[in-house]
Amino acid sequence: MVSIAKLAEHVGETVTVRGWLYNKRSSGKLHFLEVRDGSGIVQAVVFKGNVSPELFAAADRIQQESSIEVEGLVKEHGKIKGTYELDAKDVKLVAATAREYPISPKEHGTDFLMDHRHLWLRSKRQHAIMRVRHAIIKAVRDFFDENDFTLVDAPVFTPNACEGTSTLFQTDYHGEPAYLTQSGQLYMEAGAAAFGKVYCFGPTFRAEKSKTRRHLAEFWMVEPEVAFMDLAGDMVLAEQFLSFVVSRVLETRRKELDVLASDKRPDDPEWWTRHMTMLENVKAPFPRITYHEAIDLLQKNGHPDAKVGDDFGGDEETTISKKFDRPVIIHRYPMDLKAFYFARDPNDPKLALNMDVLAPEGYGEIIGGGQRESDLARLEAAIAEHRLPKEAFEWYLDLRRYGSFPHAGFGLGIERTVSWICGLSHVRETIPFPRMLNRLAP
């Protein structure tokens, strides 16, 4: 048994490959069986002169996505240099398909494919995206591991309904209302006081009825938090982190990105080249502008109505990000737009010590974070101002009562990052089984 990815190490040997029939072509005395095993795809050539008539006929009857076992000689592809094929000696059917495989090798609509998501994951493009996702997540973990962070995962069930920002899913927790987490951040602040540098990585949930290319009801977020770090340090951490992740993907997943390049934007054939250049550019430091500078930029670039106090919508984010050739950091938003826990800028208390990182090419906000309020009295005032139930935050206030400390962190949305790096037009393909406003299955 050899995995298809490692066939190059077995040239000249007779090996057995197990997998599924991806596609099949025939040319009289030759059958070309494309076999998929999860590690790759190889073409098995069944030549009439090499096998029994029964086997030759049987090979032609195997249906798409039947599981099969092929024994054959590994040799260089008859037409394509640098790839390998199997000169088949034996083909065994492990299990035939019980009915016709629904995803034929032609075009399909998204809704149909999403209904068959459990099968759609077998196709080349989805395979490439999931491998990039895997590489991104591995890079995330490696980065924090190599920089002495401790993994402190946050709970999924939370008792309090609000940071005051987004809508949460409510569940019944043994008779008490409980909510699916929207962020692990508050828990990371406790973690930072215990371990110094921590991060969590897990699913988060938003119940907003958002139906856009950027939204999922369930998505994965990685959230580092560091004790005795200020906003400036937070920005440095974010840009080093993103640079590391992107360069790792470029190092390890070139083949998969090439698969994704193939059917890109027919109206703009240069798009993928520009996209790859943009990824190569993701090196710290990133350009940094203040919120006020961003408003100026918008006013001068097609958004004359933009004014201080507005938050940025999808269009605004696209306009800003298109002005730069790499991710851009926007910092110091008005406190009114931000959650209660942000520290205020000592030079202008109306501003939060926060920052967002916008991905290039209009992919939107992929990182949001900043420095947290460490003063007990000011934090209590902020909770009151946002009309949040103080009792629910007593444990959080304890972090300021028992040795308060400046600290900062951020959250990165994995799916938006995958979507950006893969150059996709929608986040729904970046997670194996997406949960969206109108989709809970499969």
Add this chain to the structure above:
RNA sequence: UCCAGCGAAGCCGAAUGGUCAGGCCGCCGGCUGUUAACCGGCCCUUCGAAGGUUCGAUUCCUUCCGCUGGAGCCA
């Protein structure tokens, strides 16, 4: 929640107030080098649901359902 667009075979999809073109898949046959193979043949649908207008509706109107993505909100 609001706005817009869409809904035709297992899938993709043109046209149309007079009864669904073409293609893919499948099946049969042909081809020793195919790459979403190709060539020939066969097979499958009455157009999301209900109601209305009409001699006649897949086509026009109303409501509903489903899908799509944009606003709001957000990562």
